[in-house]
Amino acid sequence: MTTINDFNFKNKKALIRVDFNVPLDENFKVTDTTRIEAAKPTIIKILEDGGSCVLMSHLGRPKGVSPEFSLSHIVDTVSEIIGVQVKFVDDCVGEEAEKAAAELEPGEVLLLENLRFHDEEKNGDVDFAKKLSKLGDIYVNDAFGTAHRAHASTTVVAQFFKGKKCFGALLAKEIVSINKVFKDSEKPVTAILGGAKVSSKITVIENILDKVDHLIIGGGMSFTFIKAQGGSIGDSICEDDKQELALDILKQAKEKGVRVHLPVDVIAADAFSNDANTQVVDIFHIPDGWQGVDAGPKTNVAFSMIIAQSKTILWNGPVGVFEMPKFAKGTIELGNAIADATADGAFSLVGGGDSVAAVKQFGFEHKVSYVSTGGGAMLEMLEGKTLPGIAAIYED
Secondary structure: OOEHHHOOOOOOEEEEEOOOOOOEOOOOOEOOOHHHHHHHHHHHHHHHHOOEEEEEOOOOOOOOOOHHHOHHHHHHHHHHHHOOOOEEEOOOOOHHHHHHHHOOOOOOEEEEOOHHHOHHHHHOOHHHHHHHHOOOOEEEEOOHHHOOOOOOOOOHHHHHOOOOEEEOHHHHHHHHHHHHHHOOOOOOEEEEEOOOOOOOOHHHHHHHOOOOOEEEEOHHHHHHHHHHOOOEEOOOOOOHHHHHHHHHHHHHHHHHOOEEEOOOEEEEEOOOOOOOOEEEEEOOEEOOOOEEEEEOHHHHHHHHHHHHOOOEEEEEOOOOOOOOHHHOHHHHHHHHHHHHHHHOOOEEEEOOHHHHHHHHHOOOOOOOOEEOOOHHHHHHHHOOOOOHHHHHHHOO
């Protein structure tokens, strides 16, 4: 794997694909700086070498040039985080962009305007990628969140940098962390899959069955498995058309020697509301008019015991409706168990939008080994797919 550590950037311009697709409030102020902070180590390494950085990113889903999606809104925040006054140019290709890049001195940083103001970016247009390639000497991909897209700036541009392309620190870390779960894992390996739907995780489950010892299934998707086995789930969420698939997954797991752990009890509510009445019930006997909204106390103990014995842990998806404080306990207990196992030497990887949100909300961010920055990209890697943005760096 070729990374920024394999290059000396002295007097070189690095063209870096970052993921600065950050949330903005109504005054266009950045409300979550995580993605900008994640890119900082790559930028600082290049500047300390005596190089300069040309940063390219998208923001939102603009239809053509849209001022509300201009990256000019984030210049001050990026400058503050990096510690260098960032320059800005209001296009990402063409004369103006080329002039701004050409005038860049060592130690300086230039942020290009939103790539998606041009349709050619999402279309993976070769001519557009070639224009981008004129802005740097070495191409660095540090945007894991978009590595699953074959866009001009994430994949196509790499072909113009033969022998002069590499992974940034963040993207390299993502690859190493996912490989630690799937290729270089210490056993026993436990995967925890939560969230609402089995259908969104089918390929993930099928891909990881050969690599894990324990599979914990929680959250809304567990009710499809319970109903498929003859349980009464009341008004709980369920994908009726996936019951056969659920049984097939259990059969495959048994054949491969993987132990599947489903909740044994749940917190049931009489309404989908933080003010609902609740009761603890056996997951196979949820009364009509009630729905499972969180893992129950026996389940929390059982899941924690499995996690305590694990050496490698993958967590993708919450085990309850954690957004409502009343139904967050199961997800918090899970986080505590993973944090304790990590402190005891296990490697823990958290990925996927909702579990990342939970980890941040409940303060587990620095208590696990690694929190992935890319939801869709992470899922595709868990499914065993080769991401085009990663493949492009490996290719000659």
